Amino acid sequence: MALIQIAEPGESTTAHQHKLAVGIDLGTTNSLVATVRSGDVKTLPDADGRHLLPSVVHYAENEVHVGVTAQQFSVKDPLNTIISVKRFMGRGIDDIAVEDAHYSYKFTNPASNADSVVPRIKTRAGDLSAVEISAQILKTLKQRAVETLGDDLTGAVITVPAYFDDAQRQATKDAARLADINVLRLLNEPTAAAVAYGLDSGNEGVIAVFDLGGGTFDVSILRLHKGVFEVLATGGDSALGGDDFDYEISRWIIAQAKFRDVDSPEIKRYLMQQARSAKEALAEQDIVDIKIDIEHCQWTGTLNRDTLKLLLTPLVKKTLLSCRRALRDAEVEKKDINEVIMVGGSTRTLLVREMVADFFEREPLTSIDPDKVVATGAALQADVLVGNKPDDEMLLLDVIPLSLGIETMGGLVEKIIHRNTAIPVAKAQDFTTYKDGQTAMAVHVLQGDRELVSDSRSLARFELRGFPPQVAGAARIRVTFQVDADGLLIVSACEENSGVEASIDVKPSYGLSDTEIERMLRESMEHAEDDMHSRSLREQQVEAERVLQALDAAMVVDGDQLLSVVEKAEIMQVRQRLIDIKADSDKEIIKQTIKQLEDTCEDYVARRMNSNIKTAMQGHSIEEYATDKKSAAEES
Amino acid sequence: MSEEILTSNFFQLFGLPVSYDVDLDQIQQQYMLLQKQFHPDKFANASDQAKRLSMQQTSWINEAQTTLKDPVLRASYLLKLNGVDFNFENETTKDVAFLMQQLEMREKLENIKNEPESLEILDDLAKELKVSASVLMEGFVKSFEVNNMDDAREWIRKLQFMQKAKMEITKLTADIEDELMR
Numbered sequence: 084m085a086l087i088q089i090a091e092p093g094e095s096t097t098a099h100q101h102k103l104a105v106g107i108d109l110g111t112t113n114s115l116v117a118t119v120r121s122g123d124v125k126t127l128p129d130a131d132g133r134h135l136l137p138s139v140v141h142y143a144e145n146e147v148h149v150g151v152t153a154q155q156f157s158v159k160d161p162l163n164t165i166i167s168v169k170r171f172m173g174r175g176i177d178d179i180a181v182e183d184a185h186y187s188y189k190f191t192n193p194a195s196n197a198d199s200v201v202p203r204i205k206t207r208a209g210d211l212s213a214v215e216i217s218a219q220i221l222k223t224l225k226q227r228a229v230e231t232l233g234d235d236l237t238g239a240v241i242t243v244p245a246y247f248d249d250a251q252r253q254a255t256k257d258a259a260r261l262a263d264i265n266v267l268r269l270l271n272e273p274t275a276a277a278v279a280y281g282l283d284s285g286n287e288g289v290i291a292v293f294d295l296g297g298g299t300f301d302v303s304i305l306r307l308h309k310g311v312f313e314v315l316a317t318g319g320d321s322a323l324g325g326d327d328f329d330y331e332i333s334r335w336i337i338a339q340a341k342f343r344d345v346d347s348p349e350i351k352r353y354l355m356q357q358a359r360s361a362k363e364a365l366a367e368q369d370i371v372d373i374k375i376d377i378e379h380c381q382w383t384g385t386l387n388r389d390t391l392k393l394l395l396t397p398l399v400k401k402t403l404l405s406c407r408r409a410l411r412d413a414e415v416e417k418k419d420i421n422e423v424i425m426v427g428g429s430t431r432t433l434l435v436r437e438m439v440a441d442f443f444e445r446e447p448l449t450s451i452d453p454d455k456v457v458a459t460g461a462a463l464q465a466d467v468l469v470g471n472k473p474d475d476e477m478l479l480l481d482v483i484p485l486s487l488g489i490e491t492m493g494g495l496v497e498k499i500i501h502r503n504t505a506i507p508v509a510k511a512q513d514f515t516t517y518k519d520g521q522t523a524m525a526v527h528v529l530q531g532d533r534e535l536v537s538d539s540r541s542l543a544r545f546e547l548r549g550f551p552p553q554v555a556g557a558a559r560i561r562v563t564f565q566v567d568a569d570g571l572l573i574v575s576a577c578e579e580n581s582g583v584e585a586s587i588d589v590k591p592s593y594g595l596s597d598t599e600i601e602r603m604l605r606e607s608m609e610h611a612e613d614d615m616h617s618r619s620l621r622e623q624q625v626e627a628e629r630v631l632q633a634l635d636a637a638m639v640v641d642g643d644q645l646l647s648v649v650e651k652a653e654i655m656q657v658r659q660r661l662i663d664i665k666a667d668s669d670k671e672i673i674k675q676t677i678k679q680l681e682d683t684c685e686d687y688v689a690r691r692m693n694s695n696i697k698t699a700m701q702g703h704s705i706e707e708y709a710t711d712k713k714s715a716a717e718e719s
Numbered sequence: 720m721s722e723e724i725l726t727s728n729f730f731q732l733f734g735l736p737v738s739y740d741v742d743l744d745q746i747q748q749q750y751m752l753l754q755k756q757f758h759p760d761k762f763a764n765a766s767d768q769a770k771r772l773s774m775q776q777t778s779w780i781n782e783a784q785t786t787l788k789d790p791v792l793r794a795s796y797l798l799k800l801n802g803v804d805f806n807f808e809n810e811t812t813k814d815v816a817f818l819m820q821q822l823e824m825r826e827k828l829e830n831i832k833n834e835p836e837s838l839e840i841l842d843d844l845a846k847e848l849k850v851s852a853s854v855l856m857e858g859f860v861k862s863f864e865v866n867n868m869d870d871a872r873e874w875i876r877k878l879q880f881m882q883k884a885k886m887e888i889t890k891l892t893a894d895i896e897d898e899l900m901r
Contacts, residue, residue: 267763311751404897411893468763478755504785507759509778567774568759 102237104267104469105228106275106461109220109241109255111169111324112297112428114138115455116224117462118232119471124279124462126455127231135454136227138297140165140219142208149223158356158377161348162189163206167326168220170298171213172258173251175593176202178322185330185355187348201595214254214595215603218261225264238265240465242457244299245271246319246484248530249542249572250593256571257600267468269569272296273303274314274479275460276426280451281307282463282477288421289315291409293439293447294457295402296427298324302406304413304420310476315413316503317484318405323398325359325429331394332358332386340375340382353377361386366431392434399438406442412503423447426456481506483566487542490527494536499564502532509565513579516560520552526562528572541592542572547585550578560585623673627665630677634658634684637691645690657683724757724776728800729783739797739860746787753780791878794859798875803868805875812876821880828887832895841892848888852881 105127108115113135117126126134133151141153141164148156156164167186171179179190179202189205203210221241229236241264243255252269259266273292280290287307294301301319305312333354337345345351357375364371370387410417423443429435430453439447467475482503488496489512499510514524524547531539550558559579566572576585595603634654642651657680664672730737733749755761757780762773786792795805812818827844831837855878862870 268760308751311754407896408893411889464760468760470764476755478758478760480754480758505781507774507778508781509775565774565778568777 101471102469103228103232103234104237104462104465104471105224105239106270106458106463106465107221107224107239107241107264108272108275108458108461109169109217109243109258110138110296110457111167111299111326112138113454114220114224115458116228117455117458118228119462119466120232124459124466126458127227129227136220136223138167138169138220140168140216142206142211144207147208147219149219158349158353161187161352163208165204165206165211165216166352167298168213168216170322170326171202171204172217173248173254173593174202174213175200185326185351187346187351201593201599212595214258214600215261217255217258221258221262221264225262236264237469238267238465240268240270240275240461240468241266242270242272242275242461243570244294244296244319244321245273245301245303245314245317245481246299246321247570248321248485248540249487249570250530250540250591251321252570253591253594256569257595260600261603266569267465269571270461270464270479271301271303271314271317271481271570272299272457273301273317273426274305274312274481275457275464276424277303277305277307277312278460278463278477278479279456280422280424280448280460281312283451286422289415289419290422290424291406291420291443292424292426293402293406293430294319294426295429295435296324297429298322298326300324300402300405302402302409304409304415311478311480313480314482315415316409316411317482318409318412319484320401320405323401324427325362325432326355327398328362328395328429328432329355329358331398332362332391335386335390335394336373336375336382336384339384340380342380342382345380347378350377350380362391362432365391366433388433395432395434396438399435402435403438403442406439417444420445424451425449426451426453428454481568481570483508483570485530485540486532487564487566487572488529488531488539490529490536496529496531496534496536496539500566506566506570507568509563511561511563514560514562515556516553516558517555519555521555521558522550522552523548524560526574528564528574543574543591543594545574545576545587547576547587550583550585551581553580620670620673623670623677624665627661627673627677630680631658631661631665634680637687641691641694642687645694646687650687654680654683654687725779729786729796732780732783733787735787737797737800739794739863741787741793743788746784750780750784790856791875791882794856794863794871794878795875797863798868798871801868803872805872810872810876810879812873812880814873814877817877817880821884824884828884828891831891837895838892841888841895845885845888845892848881848885852878852885855881 103118105116105118115126115135117124128134129136129150136150137154139150139153139157141148141156141160143163153164157166165188176190191203191205191210201212201214203212204216225236225239239259241255241259243252247255255269256266273294276292276294277290287309289304289306292301292303292305294303299319299321300323301317303317304315306315336354336358345354354375357373361371361373365386365388370385373384373386375382420443423439423445425436425439425447430449436447436449464477464479466472467477483500483506484502486498486502487500488498491497499512500508514526516524526545526547527536528542528545529536529539530542533539547560547562550560557580560576561579562574562576564572564574574587576587577583578585646654657676661676661680664676667673724732728737732753733746735741735745754777757773757776759770759773759777762770765773786796798805824844831840834840855874859871859874859878862874
């Protein structure tokens, strides 16, 4: 495009190409976006200076609110105000029945949906999947980044709980796709925290990251060495967090106050909110007053730390069991741990800190902001991944959190890739046919560490088709299970005797099908199309203006010297055409005419370049020129 | 060294002589060097083809590391390099005395949950197992060195039992400890 503009040699036009990349922490309770600017990593605030975006989406009559505005409708309009949507990501209807005790949304019957069995929440904006609702949060964060930084987004690193299974990871990636975000990597939250901590402290050795958020719990054991963050093992619970604390407290309130009929969504939401406030207050003080006043429920009382301890101990114990297992899997003793890092809002709860300190036999590190550390680490990795730091030594090596297996005879799971194996990883498995002439076969892929299919999470059923018919048992179908660096599974199959690549139909057990995602994308594109159109029209008009100015400026300098009368007339004719149509509303015509003008000017540009270089060389010595060029190259 | 990664053997890949004895520190160091060169994060801006290749290469490097670090996997990989394709699922020893021993061990493990000192017993069993495994390992190395692949294969068949028993003990210990924590 910049054909007309010619830089003086030694004067670099390509200033340092800094690409805008962000790290996004898509949390159960709050979300954040961070980026690296002039060497510093910062979380980005909204217009009112708030860094945390509450992960709440409210569907109003004609618009969608995200964040603080949405939060105001939480109790008033609970069925259209979706909180903690992360807990529903990649989940089936069975999981949701358990989860929903906290939230009481209305779900549509998945059987009525032909494409897939993804549960949908009924709202006034229609029946929405968790993926679509999460996409709203991501869109808000993306917009915040673009507006604050005034540049288009090259890509983002989005964090997920380390213990997220394949379906939950895929759902997160799908949400990013709907929000039109290029995902550079899905990064495990504890790993992100380790990066932020490690680069900040410069410490090396083995660390444990204890990450308890609003809805998920992770523990990762990592080895830090010369910029490499190697995850040795990870463990956790993708349905355990601060929300569960609140739920326990709300049940205690109900019991104390002897409330009846508390199943309305409004009351549930209200009690959860009061419970959360009480919990937060107890991080600072020994005792807190609770006042309940909604509909037929009135009660005042107090909650103290001892009672809180009784309520929460069973939940915190669950996290410590995961810690034990992670240590065992990492083959690391407690005494080998150099530091225990606390991450996630729920580690503000005093009992958690005490019990973790007790378990690891050391005081955990709580000085880093537990809310921001994950987004910070993600931003650091995003900066490296888009190539802003070409010489950076940083490397993150992660593992798969849950074993992958396939269903075999008798409803048993045969493990193919064991948990805590370093990723990427590939394992091949051979299958054969059991009937003469069989040309298709189904493979049921499961994730989890239990022996029985019924105790594991079903990920997908793969239909392999198109291998040549042979007698029973003769075919050798090699199925390769590949897990990529995001922890996502890719399956491929090949019949070994014939070399025929089998085609695979994937039926995800809990995810959205490709067709559904495409439809959603199309719909959101249609909404955005009008905006897009006017935007790109403006862009073309600006570009036309720029080209015209550059051409006029050049003509004044050397148009008459370098061009014949005929050539000049030709250029001026196309120039006039561009002036005539640039106010037109068709961006394509403007674009074509710009191109035409540039083509017509091609010889002129080449001549200018030559004459420019000659002039420049006259003024400089060759050596000087070479050095300039070198430093220009270094800068770019 | 890019495409060749996928065709070189694990020992070559890690700069080690083809031998049962390996230097674990060397494995770790070489692992880091290879990862720094081939990990998909180093190809985040590359073409889809380059990304795919890097994923395959890193998968291969990871498999190599796992194989070299684990004594039994390493031993069976040595057999494989010598043309003996060891089949973990379908091979078993026919040494009756050995099988009897294993059966006894199994029975002990099955009843252990009811024992009062179960964790201590499991610890002892783990130690015993370690000793017998190292005897079998020595047997393997000797047979392998004199190129007696049939005997070497038999040693691995037996070692396989040890490996499974070890996993069983670890799992039982974990279960009992978890139970105690609740």
